[in-house]
Structures are given as structure tokens and as C-alpha cells.
Amino acid sequence: MVLILALPPAALNGQQAQPASSRYQAPVLSGSDTSKLKGARQPIFFRHDIHAGQDQIPCMYCHYSASISSEPGIPSLQTCIGCHQLIGGSTPSHQAEIKKVRDAWRERKPPEWIRVHALPGFVRFPHMRHIKALGTGACVTCHGDVQKQAQVSQVSTLRMGWCVRCHMAQKPPVTRDCSVCHY
Numbered sequence: 001m002v003l004i005l006a007l008p009p010a011a012l013n014g015q016q017a018q019p020a021s022s023r024y025q026a027p028v029l030s031g032s033d034t035s036k037l038k039g040a041r042q043p044i045f046f047r048h049d050i051h052a053g054q055d056q057i058p059c060m061y062c063h064y065s066a067s068i069s070s071e072p073g074i075p076s077l078q079t080c081i082g083c084h085q086l087i088g089g090s091t092p093s094h095q096a097e098i099k100k101v102r103d104a105w106r107e108r109k110p111p112e113w114i115r116v117h118a119l120p121g122f123v124r125f126p127h128m129r130h131i132k133a134l135g136t137g138a139c140v141t142c143h144g145d146v147q148k149q150a151q152v153s154q155v156s157t158l159r160m161g162w163c164v165r166c167h168m169a170q171k172p173p174v175t176r177d178c179s180v181c182h183y
């Protein structure tokens with residue numbers, strides 16, 4: 001639980017930890033603001049700009065299977081509740097959303113997150129190969145600045161041309177064999 005300890009103590013009671021100049025500050029938004037944001041509205045207003053941006057929780061803390069599996073996976077509530085048994089939220093809006101997390105945990109009803117990125121079924125995309133070759137910091141290359149998004153939205157086209165262009169730009173180029181990407 002090193003990560004919890006690594007969080008600045010002030011973040012745990014919801015106050016600003018360091019001067020805004022040196023730390024990313026997520027904007028104040030309420031649950032009712034989500035309709036104005038890009039991307040799919042999720043059952044719980046989970047904010048990457050707060051978790052990955054302001055509190056700097058590494059992407060891999062939650063999406064730990066990205067480097068070992070085709071699917072990075074969405075974390076289970078178990079990952080959330082370690083922190084949220086303690087952290088109840090510093091604003092009424094945060095408290096209301098965190099209550100949903102605690103209720104879901106108690107009732108054993110995981111939230112039905114809406115999938116944002118999805119390739120057609122005939123395409124193969126092994127996340128772990130990409131993370132291995134490009135590094136755990138490469139998320140931004142394909143997903144954009146998720147750590148600044150209050151609600152995740154798709155930034156890259158995910159079209160065939162986008163894949164092949166990057167493969168051709170590698171040194172040495174990655175194969176463009178149809179059967180590598182298509183079943």
C-alpha cells in the first residue's frame with residue numbers, strides 16, 4: 001500500500017497539497033456538469049483528472065494488466081475501496097459520487113462502465129506488445145492526456161491508417177502484414 005502512503009497527506013483530506021504552480025489542479029465540477037463533457041457519461045463520475053492528474057496515481061496502478069494482456073482492463077471495485085473506505089470526498093459532489101462507489105461495494109454490484117475505445121471484432125490489438133515496445137508512459141501517445149480529462153473520450157481515430165502509419169514510422173518498421181492485425 002505504498003501508493004496510498006505516497007499520496008500527499010493533504011490529498012487525503014482533499015486540500016491542495018502544493019502550490020498550484022507546481023501541481024496540476026483539476027477543475028471543480030459537479031456530477032451534473034458531465035453532460036457538457038466529451039465522451040460517454042459513466043454510471044459514476046470517476047475523474048481521471050483528479051486521480052491520475054492531481055493525485056498522480058500511475059495509470060498502471062489501476063490498468064495493471066496493460067503490460068501483460070491484450071486488454072488493459074477496467075479496475076475492480078476492490079482497487080477503489082482501499083482508498084475510498086478512508087477518503088469520503090472534500091465537496092458535496094465528490095461525496096455523492098464516492099457514496100455510489102461505497103454502495104456498489106456493499107451491494108456487490110460493480111458499476112457498468114461504458115466502453116469508450118472499441119475496435120471491430122476482426123482486429124487484433126495486443127496492448128502488452130505496445131507497452132513493452134513503447135513504454136508504460138506511451139498511453140498518452142494513443143489516448144491523449146487522459147490525466148487531464150474529467151471524463152474519458154477518444155482522441156485518436158483508431159482507424160487502420162493510424163495504426164499502419166505508426167508501424168511504418170518505427171525503426172525498423174513493424175510489419176504491415178494483413179494477418180498480423182486481422183483474424
Ligand code: HEC
Pocket residue numbers: 042046048051052057058059060061062063074075113114115116117118139140143146147151152
Ligand atoms: C484510480 C484508478 C485509475 C487510474 C489511476 C487510471 N484509470 Fe483509466 N480508468 C479507470 C476506470 C474506473 C475507468 C472506467 C470509467 C471511465 O471510463 O472513466 C477507466 C477508463 C479508462 C479509459 C477508457 C477505457 C475505454 O472504455 O475505452 C482509458 C483510455 C484509460 N482509463 C486510460 C488511463 C490512463 C492513460 C491513465 C493514466 C494517465 C489512467 N487511465 C489512470 C480507472 C483508472
Ligand code: HEC
Pocket residue numbers: 003004007011012013014015044045046047048050051055057062075076077079080081082083084087088089090091093094095097098101
Ligand atoms: C490511491 C487512492 C485512490 C484510489 C485507488 C481511488 N481513488 Fe477515488 N479519489 C481519491 C482521492 C484522493 C480523491 C479526491 C477526494 C476529494 O478531494 O474529494 C478521489 C475522488 C474520487 C471521486 C470523487 C471525484 C471524482 O472523481 O468525481 C470518485 C467518484 C472516486 N474517487 C471514485 C473512485 C473509483 C471508482 C476508484 C476505483 C476505480 C477510485 N476512486 C480509486 C483517491 C483514490
Ligand code: HEC
Pocket residue numbers: 059060063066071072073074115117118119120125127130131134136137138139140141142143158
Ligand atoms: C499504440 C496505441 C495504444 C497505447 C500505447 C495504449 N493504448 Fe489503450 N487502447 C488502444 C486501442 C486501439 C484500444 C481499443 C482496443 C480494442 O478495442 O481492442 C485501447 C483500449 C484501452 C482501454 C479499454 C480496454 C478495456 O479493457 O476496456 C483502456 C483502459 C486502455 N486502452 C488503457 C491504456 C493504458 C493505461 C495505456 C498505457 C499503459 C494504454 N492504453 C496504451 C491503443 C493504445
Ligand code: HEC
Pocket residue numbers: 119120123158159160161163164167175176177178179180181182
Ligand atoms: C497495423 C494493423 C493493421 C494492418 C497491418 C492491416 N489492418 Fe486492416 N484494419 C485495421 C483496423 C484497426 C481496422 C478497423 C478500423 C478501420 O476500419 O479503419 C481495419 C479495417 C480493415 C477493413 C475494413 C474496412 C472498413 O471500412 O470496414 C479491411 C477490408 C481491412 N482492414 C483490410 C486490410 C488488408 C487487406 C490489410 C493488408 C494489406 C490490412 N487490413 C492490414 C488494422 C490493420
Ligand code: HEC
Pocket residue numbers: 119123124125126129130133134141142158159162163164166167170174175180181
Ligand atoms: C504509436 C505507434 C503505434 C500505433 C498507433 C499502433 N501500433 Fe501496433 N505496434 C507498434 C510497435 C512499436 C509494435 C512492435 C512491438 C514489438 O516489437 O513487439 C507494434 C506491434 C503490433 C502488433 C504485433 C506485431 C507482431 O509482429 O506480432 C500488432 C498486432 C499491432 N501492433 C496492431 C496494431 C493495431 C491494430 C493498431 C491500431 C488500432 C496499432 N497496432 C497501432 C506501434 C504502434
